């Protein structure tokens with residue numbers, strides 16, 4: 612059974628620290644988050660790293676694609692997935708690992724991510740949740756390591772959501788909280804899925820979503836949402 616906390620820090624706690632960095636994970640922890648969400652993709656030499664965009668430009672100023680850089684060429688602020696896991700082990704943080712593949716590397720990214728989890732995820736931490744907007748990544752994750760729970764990421768829930776979720780044996784739906792309707796929330800919960808929303812930074816909005824049946828809120832400011840839901 613997938614057990615998620617009420618609040619997950621988005622890319623660490625990106626309202627307060629540079630997203631997807633060790634500093635951001637420490638900040639999330641300091642502010643009371645017990646889990647963080649991160650984005651994982653591969654470098655040119657197949658090393659899983661924690662990075663949201665295809666390019667490093669926005670977050671590091673380095674105007675290059677992650678898929679065209681080796682791990683050795685990365686700026687120090689960009690953690691490898693292994694470094695992130697070591698940080699979570701130290702802090703006792705759970706993790707929603709979003710598989711965020713570069714174009715064409717959907718299955719490979721999932722396989723490398725779950726291999727790293729199998730090798731490095733500490734037994735002392737809660738089991739991680741894998742999520743992705745890419746059905747192909749979730750399918751590859753299931754094939755390679757069915758033991759890791761999966762959630763389908765959907766920006767706007769449409770009629771095909773359950774067919775897609777069933778096709779990858781997802782146990783959760785992670786969706787855009789600003790687009791979620793009450794009708795869809797009920798549908799998802801009635802079907803037995805764990806329902807999470809991103810990216811909610813307003814306490815009143817979080818409370819309303821929880822009232823609709825949302826079980827987990829992914830937020831840039833986890834402390835704000837924790838306080839609002841207390």
Ligand code: G3P
Pocket residue numbers: 621648650663709742764785809810829
């Ligand atoms: O996993 C939730 C959220 O992070 C999905 O969107 O673009 O922020 O990775 P994005």
Ligand code: MG
Pocket residue numbers: 648649650709
């Ligand atoms: Mg993400």
